[in-house]
Amino acid sequence: MSMSNANFPMDAEGRTYHVGVKRGELANRIITVGDPARAIVLSRTLDGVDPSAPVKSISANLFSHASHRGFLTITGRYKGTPVSIVAIGMGVSMMDFFVRECRAVVDGPMTIIRLGSCGSLSDAKVGDICVPSSSYLVQRNYDYFAEDSSASSASPYILSKKFDADPEVTATLVKNMSAQLGDNHVWNGINATADSFYSSQGRQDENFVDNNQELxxxxxxxxxxxxxxxxxxxxxxxxxxxSTVAPLKEESKVKAAATSNKHSIRAGACMMVFAQRKSNEFISKEDVARVEPLAGKAVFDSLVEVSLGDESELHATEGS
Ligand code: R1P
Incomplete structure (x- = not known):
C-alpha cells in the first residue's frame, strides 16, 4: 500500500490510511459501533437483505470494506435513504481515526450516531438503553503516578468539561428507543467516557496502583x-x-456560511447497559441478542428522521 501526503495520508485510489474508505463508499448518515459482529447484526435491518441469509455474513447486496486496521464499513439503504454502519473497535483514538477519515471523504453535512455498550453507575439496569445529552472525559492523571511527582494534592483522575450531543438527535433517539423498548427502559442523562476500561472506570486491579477507590x-x-x-x-x-462546515463545492460555500448550524457533523449516542456497576450484574447473551436489533432499528429510524440540512449538497453513494 503506497500512501501520499504525510499530513493526511491517502492511497492512489483516495482511500484513507486506517479506515480505508474512499469517496462514494460512505453515506452522510452513519451508525458507529465498537464490535464488528454488532455491525453485521445491524446490517440485517437494511433494505434488500434476505432475512433467511446466514446471520453472521454481510449480504452481497450491501457494500462492505474491512480495513487492515480493524475498521469495518457497510453501506446500504434504510427505508430508501443511504446509511452506513462503521465498526471502529474501542477507545477515543479509534473514534478520532473514524470521525476524521470519514469526514474527509464525505461531502456535505453528516449525522453520526454511536450505538455502544456501557456500564451503569445509575439505576439503569442491564439491557436498558441510555441516551446521553452530553459527555465528559475521565483521564488517568499520568503525572500523579510519576516517580518524582510533587502532585500529592492533585487528583489521580482528571475530569473534563462536558460536550453536548445534538439536541434534536438526542430527543429523536429517546422517542424511537422508547417506541422499541418501552419508556421505563430508556434513560437520558450524562455519560462519562474513560481512557481505560479498568483504572479510569473504577475497576479494582491488584496488579497496579490505580488510586481509584473513590472514583x-x-x-x-x-x-x-x-x-x-x-x-x-x-x-x-x-x-x-x-467540526467546521464541510468542504462543500465552491458555489455552495456562501449558502453553508449563511446557515445557523455552523458545524458539519450532528452527533448523538446511545448505549446498551452491559454492566451494572452498583449491583455488579452483567448482561446475558440472550439479552444482547434481544436488545441489539431493537436498538439498531431505533438508531436507523432516528438517522433518517433527523434532517441533514441542505440535502441538495449530498452526492450519491455506491453500493446502495
Ligand atoms: C469495552 O468492553 C468496550 O465496550 C464499550 C466501551 O465503550 C468499549 O469500547 O462500547 P462498545 O460495545 O461499543 O465497544
Whole structure:
C-alpha cells in the first residue's frame, strides 16, 4: 500500500490510511459501533437483505470494506435513504481515526450516531438503553503516578468539561428507543467516557496502583446526572462540536456560511447497559441478542428522521 501526503495520508485510489474508505463508499448518515459482529447484526435491518441469509455474513447486496486496521464499513439503504454502519473497535483514538477519515471523504453535512455498550453507575439496569445529552472525559492523571511527582494534592483522575450531543438527535433517539423498548427502559442523562476500561472506570486491579477507590463518588459529585461509563462518546461529541462546515463545492460555500448550524457533523449516542456497576450484574447473551436489533432499528429510524440540512449538497453513494 503506497500512501501520499504525510499530513493526511491517502492511497492512489483516495482511500484513507486506517479506515480505508474512499469517496462514494460512505453515506452522510452513519451508525458507529465498537464490535464488528454488532455491525453485521445491524446490517440485517437494511433494505434488500434476505432475512433467511446466514446471520453472521454481510449480504452481497450491501457494500462492505474491512480495513487492515480493524475498521469495518457497510453501506446500504434504510427505508430508501443511504446509511452506513462503521465498526471502529474501542477507545477515543479509534473514534478520532473514524470521525476524521470519514469526514474527509464525505461531502456535505453528516449525522453520526454511536450505538455502544456501557456500564451503569445509575439505576439503569442491564439491557436498558441510555441516551446521553452530553459527555465528559475521565483521564488517568499520568503525572500523579510519576516517580518524582510533587502532585500529592492533585487528583489521580482528571475530569473534563462536558460536550453536548445534538439536541434534536438526542430527543429523536429517546422517542424511537422508547417506541422499541418501552419508556421505563430508556434513560437520558450524562455519560462519562474513560481512557481505560479498568483504572479510569473504577475497576479494582491488584496488579497496579490505580488510586481509584473513590472514583464513582467523585464522578457523581462532579456531575450528579452521570448515568454511564464507556470509552468513545466524549470524542464523538467533541469532534462534532469542533467540526467546521464541510468542504462543500465552491458555489455552495456562501449558502453553508449563511446557515445557523455552523458545524458539519450532528452527533448523538446511545448505549446498551452491559454492566451494572452498583449491583455488579452483567448482561446475558440472550439479552444482547434481544436488545441489539431493537436498538439498531431505533438508531436507523432516528438517522433518517433527523434532517441533514441542505440535502441538495449530498452526492450519491455506491453500493446502495
Ligand atoms: C469495552 O468492553 C468496550 O465496550 C464499550 C466501551 O465503550 C468499549 O469500547 O462500547 P462498545 O460495545 O461499543 O465497544
Amino acid at each position: 464513582f463518588t467523585e464522578l457523581v459529585k462532579y456531575e450528579p446526572g452521570t448515568l454511564t461509563l464507556e470509552m468513545e462518546t466524549f470524542l464523538l461529541y467533541h469532534l462534532a462540536r469542533t
